[in-house]
Amino acid sequence: MQLRGHWYRGGTSKCWLFDAEDVARHASSREEMLQLLADAFGAADARQLDGVGGGTSTTSKAAIVTATPDGPTDLDYLFAQVGIGVPTVELGSNCGNCATAIALYAVQAGIVRAGDVATRVRMRNLNTGAVLTGTIATPLRRVPTAGQARVPGSAAPGVPVRLSFHAPWGQSTGMLLPTGKAVDRLAVSVDGRSLAATMLDAGAPAVFVPAGDLGVDLSSMTDGLAHALPRLLEVRAAAGVVMGLRPPGAPPQNAIPKVGLVAPAGTYTASDGTLVPEDSHDLRVRMLSMLAPHPAIGLTSAVAVSAAAAVAGSVVATSLARASTPGEGRWLRIGTPAGVVTTEVVTDDAGNVIEVVLDRAARQLATAHIEVARTVA
Structure with a gap:
């Protein structure tokens, strides 16, 4: 056919x-x-x-x-x-x-x-x-x-x-923060303790965890994250249940929630060996795509990062060197394995994200x- x-x-x-x-x-x-x-x-x-x-x-x-x-x-x-x-x-x-x-x-x-x-x-x-x-x-x-x-x-x-x-929020779960909290503790044991995570629904359902808490150093983004992949899949499975994306006992989905490792801005080596200076970006992020690290960042994931950056106390917001300013457009520069991806984030007077814009090709x-x-x- x-x-x-x-x-x-x-x-x-x-x-x-x-x-x-x-x-x-x-x-x-x-x-x-x-x-x-x-x-x-x-x-x-x-x-x-x-x-x-x-x-x-x-x-x-x-x-x-x-x-x-x-x-x-x-x-x-x-x-x-x-x-x-x-x-x-x-x-x-x-x-x-x-x-x-x-x-x-x-x-x-x-x-x-x-x-x-x-x-x-x-x-x-x-x-x-x-x-x-x-x-x-x-x-x-x-x-x-x-x-x-x-x-x-x-x-x-x-x-x-x-x-x-x-x-771009609440389109899968009905709310930006499905649990109502900027940070939750996921029942994924790391050295005997649960893992801090921000779970939100913006662009796509996503969960963000501090890279350092999983022993991942984002000063280099050239590796395949083989040592962290099993734990990242555990994060996805646990967050999927907490966010109401699947019932307990159902097989985990591979596409959602998106899973991201977050760290403050810092000089890092991109996947092609290029050195990306600290002053060129606002934070560093590595995303999991299906069952492997994303080579850059998906746009729905970039939207999720942008929305999380506007949530006070979130894993993403605490990684930023500067606070967001409500009621105006601002730029967020995301350091990814492929280089720096920039989003324009528009918020209302209450600080809620009402639009995220990206220039693509x-x-x-x-x-x-x-x-x-x-x-x-």
Whole structure:
């Protein structure tokens, strides 16, 4: 069977975008849709050799796009994190990098008509209900196919996309802080004591712990965190129950909550060996993506870091050298393995985050008819 798809790079991810009508030709139920994506990506194989997946968490992503010309947004999209080595597809989260790609796709495919100067694409994420806006320059209604914008974690240039997350909190659990606390103690034993953690729902459900409490030194981000990975997976499993993302006894999810190690700003070695000076960023963060360290930082994770930075007493806020100022836009510079990622954080007079903005880049890689081979037991 052939499935038509559009392959895009958005930020530091690659994402296959599928029109909902094309998917409906081959899948009449959600279960069939999940199986279709797993088969198209070759998810059962860790190398994804017989499919279009890239074998990593940042290249095993898909989104199903539906134009909604009469709705409150221009389009809806369902994000899918496809399994690697397991024939599963998780729908529990959102992906900002894929949303960046979707914004460019919407303009290039004519879902949204190009404006005289710039085009705003309003998108609703069906996984969480989040609303995002991607803004793309379209001078004289010219639709861009290439650009010179770059983002940390990718040396290749792309079309500039300004991505905004609107009111990016409570979309999975109903509240910014699911437990009502800035810091909780997770029942993950470290040297006989529980672990301090900030759990919040912003951009995506996330849990942040001090890197030092797990014996992780973020002065270098070149290692694979093999020694800390089992404990980080314990953190995810425990936080998932506390945040109400899964019932006790149910298998832990691999995609959510996002897990982050946090440390104050300091000179560090990036994954490519570059020395990143202390004065270039406000704090250091390493995220877990699925079952491995993220090579940079996912955009929903960057939103979660930005929101946590505005919560007094949180693990993130206490790592910052400066306090946030309510009622204005401010920049947060996040030191990641790929370099420094900057977010613009807008808060109201009470200090609540009402918008997070990032400058990203996207590029179309291909349009293809994927030959999907059904899984053979």
